[in-house]
Amino acid sequence: MLFKVEMTVNIPLDMPKDVADKIKADEKAYSQKLQAQGKWRHIWRVAGSYANVSIFDVESNEELHNLLNGLPLYPYMTISVAPLCRHPSSIHNDDR
Amino acid sequence: MLFKVEMTVNIPLDMPKDVADKIKADEKAYSQKLQAQGKWRHIWRVAGSYANVSIFDVESNEELHNLLNGLPLYPYMTISVAPLCRHPSSIHNDDR
Amino acid sequence: MLFKVEMTVNIPLDMPKDVADKIKADEKAYSQKLQAQGKWRHIWRVAGSYANVSIFDVESNEELHNLLNGLPLYPYMTISVAPLCRHPSSIHNDDR
Amino acid sequence: MLFKVEMTVNIPLDMPKDVADKIKADEKAYSQKLQAQGKWRHIWRVAGSYANVSIFDVESNEELHNLLNGLPLYPYMTISVAPLCRHPSSIHNDDR
Amino acid sequence: MLFKVEMTVNIPLDMPKDVADKIKADEKAYSQKLQAQGKWRHIWRVAGSYANVSIFDVESNEELHNLLNGLPLYPYMTISVAPLCRHPSSIHNDDR
Amino acid sequence: MLFKVEMTVNIPLDMPKDVADKIKADEKAYSQKLQAQGKWRHIWRVAGSYANVSIFDVESNEELHNLLNGLPLYPYMTISVAPLCRHPSSIHNDDR
Amino acid sequence: MLFKVEMTVNIPLDMPKDVADKIKADEKAYSQKLQAQGKWRHIWRVAGSYANVSIFDVESNEELHNLLNGLPLYPYMTISVAPLCRHPSSIHNDDR
Amino acid sequence: MLFKVEMTVNIPLDMPKDVADKIKADEKAYSQKLQAQGKWRHIWRVAGSYANVSIFDVESNEELHNLLNGLPLYPYMTISVAPLCRHPSSIHNDDR
Amino acid sequence: MLFKVEMTVNIPLDMPKDVADKIKADEKAYSQKLQAQGKWRHIWRVAGSYANVSIFDVESNEELHNLLNGLPLYPYMTISVAPLCRHPSSIHNDDR
Amino acid sequence: MLFKVEMTVNIPLDMPKDVADKIKADEKAYSQKLQAQGKWRHIWRVAGSYANVSIFDVESNEELHNLLNGLPLYPYMTISVAPLCRHPSSIHNDDR
Numbered sequence: 001m002l003f004k005v006e007m008t009v010n011i012p013l014d015m016p017k018d019v020a021d022k023i024k025a026d027e028k029a030y031s032q033k034l035q036a037q038g039k040w041r042h043i044w045r046v047a048g049s050y051a052n053v054s055i056f057d058v059e060s061n062e063e064l065h066n067l068l069n070g071l072p073l074y075p076y077m078t079i080s081v082a083p084l085c086r087h088p089s090s091i092h093n094d095d096r
Numbered sequence: 097m098l099f100k101v102e103m104t105v106n107i108p109l110d111m112p113k114d115v116a117d118k119i120k121a122d123e124k125a126y127s128q129k130l131q132a133q134g135k136w137r138h139i140w141r142v143a144g145s146y147a148n149v150s151i152f153d154v155e156s157n158e159e160l161h162n163l164l165n166g167l168p169l170y171p172y173m174t175i176s177v178a179p180l181c182r183h184p185s186s187i188h189n190d191d192r
Numbered sequence: 193m194l195f196k197v198e199m200t201v202n203i204p205l206d207m208p209k210d211v212a213d214k215i216k217a218d219e220k221a222y223s224q225k226l227q228a229q230g231k232w233r234h235i236w237r238v239a240g241s242y243a244n245v246s247i248f249d250v251e252s253n254e255e256l257h258n259l260l261n262g263l264p265l266y267p268y269m270t271i272s273v274a275p276l277c278r279h280p281s282s283i284h285n286d287d288r
Numbered sequence: 289m290l291f292k293v294e295m296t297v298n299i300p301l302d303m304p305k306d307v308a309d310k311i312k313a314d315e316k317a318y319s320q321k322l323q324a325q326g327k328w329r330h331i332w333r334v335a336g337s338y339a340n341v342s343i344f345d346v347e348s349n350e351e352l353h354n355l356l357n358g359l360p361l362y363p364y365m366t367i368s369v370a371p372l373c374r375h376p377s378s379i380h381n382d383d384r
Numbered sequence: 385m386l387f388k389v390e391m392t393v394n395i396p397l398d399m400p401k402d403v404a405d406k407i408k409a410d411e412k413a414y415s416q417k418l419q420a421q422g423k424w425r426h427i428w429r430v431a432g433s434y435a436n437v438s439i440f441d442v443e444s445n446e447e448l449h450n451l452l453n454g455l456p457l458y459p460y461m462t463i464s465v466a467p468l469c470r471h472p473s474s475i476h477n478d479d480r
Numbered sequence: 481m482l483f484k485v486e487m488t489v490n491i492p493l494d495m496p497k498d499v500a501d502k503i504k505a506d507e508k509a510y511s512q513k514l515q516a517q518g519k520w521r522h523i524w525r526v527a528g529s530y531a532n533v534s535i536f537d538v539e540s541n542e543e544l545h546n547l548l549n550g551l552p553l554y555p556y557m558t559i560s561v562a563p564l565c566r567h568p569s570s571i572h573n574d575d576r
Numbered sequence: 577m578l579f580k581v582e583m584t585v586n587i588p589l590d591m592p593k594d595v596a597d598k599i600k601a602d603e604k605a606y607s608q609k610l611q612a613q614g615k616w617r618h619i620w621r622v623a624g625s626y627a628n629v630s631i632f633d634v635e636s637n638e639e640l641h642n643l644l645n646g647l648p649l650y651p652y653m654t655i656s657v658a659p660l661c662r663h664p665s666s667i668h669n670d671d672r
Numbered sequence: 673m674l675f676k677v678e679m680t681v682n683i684p685l686d687m688p689k690d691v692a693d694k695i696k697a698d699e700k701a702y703s704q705k706l707q708a709q710g711k712w713r714h715i716w717r718v719a720g721s722y723a724n725v726s727i728f729d730v731e732s733n734e735e736l737h738n739l740l741n742g743l744p745l746y747p748y749m750t751i752s753v754a755p756l757c758r759h760p761s762s763i764h765n766d767d768r
Numbered sequence: 769m770l771f772k773v774e775m776t777v778n779i780p781l782d783m784p785k786d787v788a789d790k791i792k793a794d795e796k797a798y799s800q801k802l803q804a805q806g807k808w809r810h811i812w813r814v815a816g817s818y819a820n821v822s823i824f825d826v827e828s829n830e831e832l833h834n835l836l837n838g839l840p841l842y843p844y845m846t847i848s849v850a851p852l853c854r855h856p857s858s859i860h861n862d863d864r
Numbered sequence: 865m866l867f868k869v870e871m872t873v874n875i876p877l878d879m880p881k882d883v884a885d886k887i888k889a890d891e892k893a894y895s896q897k898l899q900a901q902g903k904w905r906h907i908w909r910v911a912g913s914y915a916n917v918s919i920f921d922v923e924s925n926e927e928l929h930n931l932l933n934g935l936p937l938y939p940y941m942t943i944s945v946a947p948l949c950r951h952p953s954s955i956h957n958d959d960r
Contacts, residue, residue: 001252002140003275004149005336012301013876013939031185042138042151044098044180044191047929048869048945052183053100055138060193061275065335075301081336083195083253083275084140087148089127095138097924099947101816108781109204109267143257144197144273156865157947161815171781177816179867179925179947194332196341205396205459223377234330234343234383236290236372239449240389240465244375245292247330276332279340281319287330289444291467293528300493348385349467353527363493369528371387371445371467386524388533397588397651415569426522426535426575428482428564431641432581432657436567437484439522468524471532473511479522481636483659485720492685540577541659545719555685561720563579563637563659578716580725589780589843607761618714618727618767620674620756623833624773624849628759629676631714660716663724665703671714673828675851677912684877732769733851737911747877753912755771755829755851770908772917799953810906810919810959812866812948820951821868823906852908855916857895863906 001057002041002084002095003064007077008051026072039067055084097153098137098180098191099160103173104147122168135163151180193249194233194276194287195256199269200243218264231259247276289345290329290372290383291352295365296339314360327355343372385441386425386468386479387448391461392435410456423451439468481537482521482564482575483544487557488531506552519547535564577633578617578660578671579640583653584627602648615643631660673729674713674756674767675736679749680723698744711739727756769825770809770852770863771832775845776819794840807835823852865921866905866948866959867928871941872915890936903931919948 011020034040042055058064068079086095107116130136138151154160164175182191203212226232234247250256260271278287299308322328330343346352356367374383395404418424426439442448452463470479491500514520522535538544548559566575587596610616618631634640644655662671683692706712714727730736740751758767779788802808810823826832836847854863875884898904906919922928932943950959 001254003253003335004140004142028185032187035185035187042188042191043183043186044100044151045183045929046100047179047181047925048932048943053178053180055140060277061195061335062193062277064275065277065333068336079336081275082149083143083256083273084149085143085252085254085257087139087141089124089131090139091128091131092138095140097926099925141257143253144260144271156949157815157867158865158949160947161813161949164816175816177947179928179945181924181926181929196332196334220377224379227377227379234380235375235378236292236343236383237375237449238292239371239373239445240452240463245370245372247332274341275335276341277335279331279333281316281323282331283320283323284330287332289446291445291527348469349387349527350385350469352467353469353525356528367528369467371448371465373444373446373449388524388526412569416571419569419571426572427567427570428484428535428575429567429641430484431563431565431637432644432655437562437564439524466533467527468533469527471523471525473508473515474523475512475515476522479524481638483637540661541579541719542577542661544659545661545717548720559720561659563640563657565636565638565641580716580718604761608763611761611763618764619759619762620676620727620767621759621833622676623755623757623829624836624847629754629756631716658725659719660725661719663715663717665700665707666715667704667707668714671716673830675829732853733771733911734769734853736851737853737909740912751912753851755832755849757828757830757833772908772910796953800955803953803955810956811951811954812868812919812959813951814868815947815949821946821948823908850917851911852917853911855907855909857892857899858907859896859899860906863908 001059003056003058004082004084005054005056005064005068006046006051006080007054007071007073008049008079009073009076010050010078011073011076023072023076030070030072034067039063097155099152099154100178100180101150101152101160101164102142102147102176103150103167103169104145104175105169105172106146106174107169107172119168119172126166126168130163135159193251195248195250196274196276197246197248197256197260198238198243198272199246199263199265200241200271201265201268202242202270203265203268215264215268222262222264226259231255289347291344291346292370292372293342293344293352293356294334294339294368295342295359295361296337296367297361297364298338298366299361299364311360311364318358318360322355327351385443387440387442388466388468389438389440389448389452390430390435390464391438391455391457392433392463393457393460394434394462395457395460407456407460414454414456418451423447481539483536483538484562484564485534485536485544485548486526486531486560487534487551487553488529488559489553489556490530490558491553491556503552503556510550510552514547519543577635579632579634580658580660581630581632581640581644582622582627582656583630583647583649584625584655585649585652586626586654587649587652599648599652606646606648610643615639673731675728675730676754676756677726677728677736677740678718678723678752679726679743679745680721680751681745681748682722682750683745683748695744695748702742702744706739711735769827771824771826772850772852773822773824773832773836774814774819774848775822775839775841776817776847777841777844778818778846779841779844791840791844798838798840802835807831865923867920867922868946868948869918869920869928869932870910870915870944871918871935871937872913872943873937873940874914874942875937875940887936887940894934894936898931903927 031040031043038057040054041057044053046053056064127136127139134153136150137153140149142149152160223232223235230249232246233249236245238245248256319328319331326345328342329345332341334341344352415424415427422441424438425441428437430437440448511520511523518537520534521537524533526533536544607616614633616630617633620629622629632640703712710729712726713729716725718725728736799808799811806825808822809825812821814821824832895904895907902921904918905921908917910917920928
């Protein structure tokens with residue numbers, strides 16, 4: 001089941017650089033693990049913003065929440081979620 | 097080059113059904129042609145709305161505009177566009 | 193899987209009363225059938241508005257969209273959807 | 289009498305973890321007590337947010353305010369309230 | 385129990401004057417009856433707008449909705465509702 | 481002359497409790513003095529928020545501003561003001 | 577007593593030109609009469625919009641409402657009102 | 673050339689009083705000098721807010737920006753600017 | 769003097785095609801004349817919208833308003849205006 | 865390919881002046897280098913705000929993001945991006 005998730009990141013300006021870099025590294029590892037599992041299907045950078053547009057593929061709302069809640073950058077994020085489903089015009093087999 | 101395009105459709109309530117159906121059929125054909133060409137990479141329905149989230153893959157802003165401007169449903173659409181680019185965490189080769 | 197769905201209805205002022213009444217009757221029957229099936233778990237009227245707050249219990253985003261898309265009043269509705277999941281404080285067994 | 293209450297929590301990033309955990313524990317106990325009493329009828333997590341959608345069942349606006357005002361997390365919350373009443377299509381006996 | 389209700393009226397420009405005047409007269413009679421009963425405690429005109437700020441005194445959300453739903457101008461109104469309760473600083477006995 | 485004034489209070493979370501309590505006590509005394517003078521006609525708590533809806537009865541905009549500007553909690557408030565006047569449907573003698 | 581009043585005009589596109597011109601002429605005469613009386617102190621056009629920023633000088637909210645309500649273009653206007661008072665830095669004698 | 677400029681001031685709550693008073697005094701002197709020069713034509717206080725509505729009379733956008741940029745309170749202000757021009761109904765000779 | 773002007777066009781769906789085409793042709797001629805005069809310095813299409821971002825170079829707000837007010841498509845436009853001036857970092861001689 | 869980029873700068877009030885000045889100097893040098901390369905085609909100051917309207921000329925969304933992301937003031941900016949393309953009415957050869 002697919003969800004569009006948009007994440008905007010606001011890291012406090014006074015956070016020490018090394019602390020921020022550690023969180024970002026954890027975030028990258030966490031994200032890439034989920035991408036490899038097929039949970040985090042797509043992630044794109046919004047040009048000009050510290051934000052991304054992502055497509056998650058999960059079994060339930062619960063799973064979506066837990067995945068997002070586990071993001072190392074979660075406390076510094078503004079997140080919007082929109083449930084998606086297959087579009088009647090889609091020719092892509094797997095764009096459930 | 098990728099763009100997120102969100103389209104919300106508002107067909108006038110007093111449009112004769114056959115006219116509306118014809119436009120929708122044209123829209124579907126138009127969309128599927130572009131999907132087949134790889135221009136319209138993804139199209140998902142937003143659950144609960146007459147709206148979609150799409151990812152376009154085009155060579156330029158100009159091409160994006162012309163493709164959107166040519167949509168049969170274009171006059172009845174509210175469209176938002178966000179330029180995307182590769183996310184540093186992305187493991188997908190082709191998520192330019 | 194639960195979704196909060198808020199529906200605001202705007203029936204055109206110039207719609208003949210009998211046509212409007214017929215659609216509303218169909219809407220009521222459609223809603224009550226889904227409530228009986230457990231799909232439409234809760235429906236409350238927002239005091240002072242021609243709007244409702246509803247909780248749907250469905251298997252997927254797809255099912256949610258099809259149920260909403262099938263509402264007789266759908267063309268006259270503004271709909272917002274929020275995916276819900278079990279709250280860690282909830283003591284209700286069935287508030288998945 | 290039912291009210292939809294949506295609560296979004298913003299705990300200051302610099303609050304010590306133990307302090308935050310204590311408040312969250314108090315909040316959970318407070319909430320579960322009210323749920324047990326039937327005052328806090330439903331509480332669901334909004335997937336992707338530190339927010340909940342709740343349905344309160346109280347005797348008056350006054351009681352609603354006092355219950356919300358007493359939330360340990362109250363100072364860190366943005367709250368919206370909508371008064372609900374029985375929907376003419378509802379088949380649920382107790383969805384006053 | 386008190387509610388703040390703000391009503392903004394948008395009568396279609398093409399409504400015949402006599403029809404509009406009839407509805408307005410019905411609205412005035414309906415409002416004054418409720419004021420006399422103490423249900424509609426206060427009604428003030430917002431200077432510069434075809435809108436009012438009102439304070440309703442009712443037994444329940446249900447009663448509030450039915451009173452508002454019965455307004456002759458209801459179909460032409462945008463309504464916002466806020467539940468009120470006694471302010472700890474209030475010296476007025478009856479400002480429940 | 482009547483004005484609707486809505487005040488939302490945001491006291492900094494790191495303000496010492498005794499300091500906050502002192503300001504709140506001053507605010508209450510200040511408000512009750514104005515209520516006794518008839519300047520502050522009504523004050524109601526908005527259920528679920530640290531906010532109030534008030535009706536002021538003053539001789540001029542100037543007086544309104546000075547009364548609001550003098551509120552001990554003024555620096556911590558977001559205030560909206562709407563000028564009111566007698567509604568043609570009002571049956572209350574003194575709802576000028 | 578001074579008020580800032582901003583008026584945006586939306587005349588229906590299908591209004592016959594002569595009807596519109598008549599209303600506009602009445603509006604101009606009405607406005608110039610009030611300007612001559614000193615009630616309508618200032619009126620400026622907002623560059624690029626069919627809107628104006630005006631300063632009214634009236635005795636009460638009531639008078640302001642009646643003056644605005646009497647505008648021939650009133651039914652086609654969106655109006656915002658802000659009560660003004662003398663600024664402590666003002667050196668203009670008459671900027672009450 | 674006239675501009676409507678609306679300024680809302682948000683002085684940090686933790687700014688020492690004497691520092692704030694000094695900036696406010698500088699602001700007043702700066703404003704009164706420009707008023708005396710005819711650059712700052714009008715300044716009114718918005719009742720209930722730490723904000724003003726002003727009318728500037730300048731030769732160019734550049735001059736407007738430099739005057740605003742030079743305000744001692746500029747770093748603590750939210751400013752909106754609207755270019756004005758003579759209204760066709762204005763009877764005031766100098767309301768260019 | 770430069771202004772950023774953003775124009776969004778909403779031509780009524782029921783306007784006969786030939787009428788619309790005539791207005792658009794007039795608009796194009798009008799625009800190109802002003803561009804040739806250097807008044808309308810830049811005009812770009814916003815990709816995906818029937819809207820443009822333009823830079824006007826005029827002597828005064830008055831001139832800007834008259835040029836915009838004269839647009840054949842003016843009645844069907846939503847327009848926002850922002851006064852611009854030279855940026856301290858600009859290396860372009862003529863970006864007054 | 866052209867993009868409209870609007871940047872609003874909010875430098876923390878407690879940032880030491882010399883630190884701020886250094887960043888601003890770096891920003892100016894960075895901007896002027898890109899302007900010289902033709903990447904940053906236009907930059908104008910919005911009168912009355914610490915904000916600019918810019919036109920970037922880049923090969924891709926990726927390049928745009930990297931240029932913006934590299935701005936010394938980037939962490940203190942709110943940025944909006946709109947993809948532009950040639951307007952059918954434009955007479956300027958190079959307003960691609």
